Amino acid sequence: MKCIRCREKACVQLRAHNSAFCKPCYLLFFRRQVERAIHHEKMFRPDERILVAVSGGKDSLALWDVLVDLGYQTIGLYLGLGIGEYSDGSRRCAEAFAQARDLPLRVVALEETGPGLGVPTIAASTRRTPCAACGTMKRHYFDTAALEAGVDVLATGHNLDDEAARLLGNVLHWQREYLARQRPVLQPKHPKFVRKVKPLYLVSEYESAVYAFLRGIEYVVEECPNSAGATQLGYKDVLNRLETASPGTKLRFVKEYLRTAQPVFAEVDERPLGECERCGMPAYGAVCGFCNLVLEVETKRDRLVAHP
Amino acid sequence: MKCIRCREKACVQLRAHNSAFCKPCYLLFFRRQVERAIHHEKMFRPDERILVAVSGGKDSLALWDVLVDLGYQTIGLYLGLGIGEYSDGSRRCAEAFAQARDLPLRVVALEETGPGLGVPTIAASTRRTPCAACGTMKRHYFDTAALEAGVDVLATGHNLDDEAARLLGNVLHWQREYLARQRPVLQPKHPKFVRKVKPLYLVSEYESAVYAFLRGIEYVVEECPNSAGATQLGYKDVLNRLETASPGTKLRFVKEYLRTAQPVFAEVDERPLGECERCGMPAYGAVCGFCNLVLEVETKRDRLVAHP
Numbered sequence: 001m002k003c004i005r006c007r008e009k010a011c012v013q014l015r016a017h018n019s020a021f022c023k024p025c026y027l028l029f030f031r032r033q034v035e036r037a038i039h040h041e042k043m044f045r046p047d048e049r050i051l052v053a054v055s056g057g058k059d060s061l062a063l064w065d066v067l068v069d070l071g072y073q074t075i076g077l078y079l080g081l082g083i084g085e086y087s088d089g090s091r092r093c094a095e096a097f098a099q100a101r102d103l104p105l106r107v108v109a110l111e112e113t114g115p116g117l118g119v120p121t122i123a124a125s126t127r128r129t130p131c132a133a134c135g136t137m138k139r140h141y142f143d144t145a146a147l148e149a150g151v152d153v154l155a156t157g158h159n160l161d162d163e164a165a166r167l168l169g170n171v172l173h174w175q176r177e178y179l180a181r182q183r184p185v186l187q188p189k190h191p192k193f194v195r196k197v198k199p200l201y202l203v204s205e206y207e208s209a210v211y212a213f214l215r216g217i218e219y220v221v222e223e224c225p226n227s228a229g230a231t232q233l234g235y236k237d238v239l240n241r242l243e244t245a246s247p248g249t250k251l252r253f254v255k256e257y258l259r260t261a262q263p264v265f266a267e268v269d270e271r272p273l274g275e276c277e278r279c280g281m282p283a284y285g286a287v288c289g290f291c292n293l294v295l296e297v298e299t300k301r302d303r304l305v306a307h308p
Numbered sequence: 309m310k311c312i313r314c315r316e317k318a319c320v321q322l323r324a325h326n327s328a329f330c331k332p333c334y335l336l337f338f339r340r341q342v343e344r345a346i347h348h349e350k351m352f353r354p355d356e357r358i359l360v361a362v363s364g365g366k367d368s369l370a371l372w373d374v375l376v377d378l379g380y381q382t383i384g385l386y387l388g389l390g391i392g393e394y395s396d397g398s399r400r401c402a403e404a405f406a407q408a409r410d411l412p413l414r415v416v417a418l419e420e421t422g423p424g425l426g427v428p429t430i431a432a433s434t435r436r437t438p439c440a441a442c443g444t445m446k447r448h449y450f451d452t453a454a455l456e457a458g459v460d461v462l463a464t465g466h467n468l469d470d471e472a473a474r475l476l477g478n479v480l481h482w483q484r485e486y487l488a489r490q491r492p493v494l495q496p497k498h499p500k501f502v503r504k505v506k507p508l509y510l511v512s513e514y515e516s517a518v519y520a521f522l523r524g525i526e527y528v529v530e531e532c533p534n535s536a537g538a539t540q541l542g543y544k545d546v547l548n549r550l551e552t553a554s555p556g557t558k559l560r561f562v563k564e565y566l567r568t569a570q571p572v573f574a575e576v577d578e579r580p581l582g583e584c585e586r587c588g589m590p591a592y593g594a595v596c597g598f599c600n601l602v603l604e605v606e607t608k609r610d611r612l613v614a615h616p
Contacts, residue, residue: 171479172550172557174564234553238546242480245542249480256482264572 005029012210015247023214030211034066034199041185043197048152050074051194053142054097054105056090056220058212060157061097063200065215067155068103077145077154079138080109082118083224090220097217106149108141114279115294123226125297130226133293140290143281146194158198161205164250165235167257179265183258190273190282202251313337320518323555331522338519342374342507349493351505356460358382359502361450362405362413364398364528366520368465369405371508373523375463376411385453385462387446388417390426391532398528405525414457416449422587423602431534433605438534441601448598451589454502466506469513472558473543475565487573491566498581498590510559 001010003022010020021029037043044050052067054060054076067074078094081087091107098105111118119137123130146154163182170178184201188194200208212219227233242249275281276288278295287295309318311330318328329337345351352358360375362368362384375382386402389395399415406413419426427445431438454462471490478486492509496502508516520527535541550557583589584596586603595603 172561174561174567174569176568231554234550238549241546242542246539253480253482259482260484261482 014207016204016243016251018247026210027214030062030203030207031066031069033203033207034063035070037184037199037202038070038197041197043155043185043199044072044153044195046072048073049150050153050155051077051106051142051146051149051151053077053079053138053154053156054094055079055157056093056097057157058217058219059159059162059200059205059208061093061217061219062208062212062215063155063157064097064103065212065217067199068101074103075149075151076103076105077142077149078105078107079141079145080107080111080118081134081137082109082111083120083226086220086222086225089222093218093220097219106145108145110137110141113141115297117294117297119226122293122297125300126293127296128293129230131230131232134226136289136293140279140281140288143193144279147192151194153195153197155197155199157200157208159200159203159205159208160250160254161236161239162232163198163201163254164239165232167254168235168239169231176265179262183262183266190275192275192280192282201254204250322515324512324551324557324559326555334518335522338370338511338515339374339377341511341515342371343378345492345507345510346378346505349505351463351493351507352380352461352503354380356381357458358461358463359385359414359450359454359457359459361385361387361446361462361464362402363387363465364401364405365465366525366527367467367470367508367513367516369401369525369527370516370520370523371463371465372405372411373520373525375507376409382411383457383459384411384413385450385457386413386415387449387453388415388419388426389442389445390417390419391428391534394528394530394533397530401526401528414453416453418445418449421449423605425602425605427534430601430605433608434601435604436601437538439538439540442534444597444601448587448589448596451501452587455500459502461503461505463505463507465508465516467508467511467513467516468558468562469544469547470540471506471509471562472547473540475562476543476547477539484573487570491570491574498583500583500588500590509562512558 001013001020002008003010003025004019005025005028006022008022010022012026013020019029050067050072052060052064052074054064056078064074064076076094076098078091080091095105095107119130119134122133122137126133142154167182170182184198186196239250271284273282273284276283276291277286278291279288281288281290283289309321309328310316311318311333312327313333313336314330316330318330320334321328327337358375358380360368360372360382362372364386372382372384384402384406386399388399403413403415405411427438427442430441430445434441450462475490478490492506494504547558579592581590581592584591584599585594586599587596589596589598591597
């Protein structure tokens with residue numbers, strides 16, 4: 001198998017792209033994929049400051065690596081979710097990456113901030129699944145960190161597999177509000193929000209893993225222990241089956257959605273956005289999703305104190 | 309496990325409906341499901357004449373059985389596709405069903421009608437997959453048979469699994485025109501068309517198989533030999549996986565689509581419909597899909613005669 005760019009021996013085969021690459025050409029291909037997404041979707045300009053949410057995993061570190069490589073002004077943001085050894089290991093990877101490259105990294109440990117609640121505590125004390133609680137919490141801390149850091153943009157490492165699985169879930173339930181918001185760029189709908197972008201949205205999980213490996217990036221390999229049996233993984237599994245039977249399925253599913261169907265749903269999302277009366281961050285109701293979670297935990301705790 | 313209606317011993321469990329039934333209650337449940345679909349979607353009235361497309365399989369024979377049972381005026385339509393032993397067996401089942409119940413059955417053998425081309429000949433001589441060619445041909449012969457029989461409605465045995473798989477395929481490619489037309493009732497857009505309905509669209513493959521079995525209906529069990537490896541079967545497979553993980557997935561996928569998303573796509577389908585210059589049936593272009601297929605075969609045959 002030969003590299004389709006330079007005809008040297010290839011080390012990576014990408015069936016969805018009907019391509020194969022040697023190491024240097026693959027790194028170039030990957031960077032260009034990200035660059036093209038940034039330009040095509042007008043994610044950010046070179047003069048803008050970008051907060052990169054890094055989990056210590058392959059996707060977010062590959063993203064940070066490419067953005068630095070392309071000369072963008074970045075700050076890393078690591079959220080310590082408090083999920084035992086998994087969080088310790090992922091923090092070490094994020095910190096090691098930043099130190100080795102002399103990049104600024106903000107670390108926010110959930111258990112030492114605000115109400116002081118990690119993901120396990122919240123998940124155990126509310127009726128949400130861990131993944132649902134974690135999503136709400138991460139969104140809140142991303143938003144507050146972006147506001148505090150005074151950046152223009154928040155970039156996350158969501159890849160094609162993530163986006164395709166989320167789209168499949170949204171489609172199986174036909175959740176029009178979620179479908180309306182599923183885009184690689186979300187413009188801020190409130191002065192306290194910044195633009196949110198997903199520069200890896202057309203890059204598969206496999207592609208970012210290969211990039212991280214070839215660049216010698218040390219990343220946390222373990223999956224989050226809470227994700228076992230998660231619905232999202234079931235969606236990824238069936239999409240991988242469809243992809244094997246017909247390479248390019250995921251890419252077409254996400255790209256065609258954005259091109260032909262998303263504009264139809266986008267018109268739906270017109271709810272007015274106010275501010276949460278507890279934390280002051282933007283909210284659709286009186287209280288934001290994050291404070292709702294915290295309230296649930298506090299109510300349960302108060303009940304336990306009253307009737308131990 | 310007890311029947312949820314009469315508390316007798318249950319013989320069927322339906323996880324998607326969180327239900328279990330004994331034989332008489334199951335037959336009642338199934339009939340009511342079909343009845344409700346007919347009334348809710350205003351498929352047809354008791355004074356209308358219905359042409360029921362029967363393949364000899366469980367779905368179409370279960371449908372015919374229920375419609376007769378509910379007192380509707382029906383005529384069966386069997387298309388002989390010319391697919392060797394599979395077609396022979398399915399014809400025997402359709403004829404035996406009609407004879408035993410003294411019901412009128414029209415039989416149209418493709419190889420003895422019009423251009424005299426069976427599915428294998430067409431599939432071998434064109435670049436379509438057998439399933440694509442077969443779909444186009446069946447549509448044409450259904451339409452002409454309904455016109456000749458002077459009925460008001462054409463009913464097919466498409467079940468929930470068929471509809472969910474078709475919806476998944478349409479969604480993976482975001483084919484807006486197909487999405488616009490995916491409804492359990494299609495009103496005729498031309499005087500030569502009749503209304504097309506799918507009374508089993510909320511009834512799973514499993515449910516119709518159980519109904520046919522409990523009613524003692526003899527149906528052809530073999531799958532069409534052309535369907536091996538068909539894309540549609542891959543979609544059914546992944547939907548079955550999602551259904552096992554979360555019972556009710558298929559039902560919700562199809563029902564919610566029709567309720568919340570389909571109206572959005574429905575506005576797209578506004579192409580003008582003329583008549584095919586070859587066969588006179590309605591067509592979007594100068595020649596209909598069926599005649600296009602026949603033309604392809606004839607052109608190829610002429611070439612072979614000229615340069616054998």
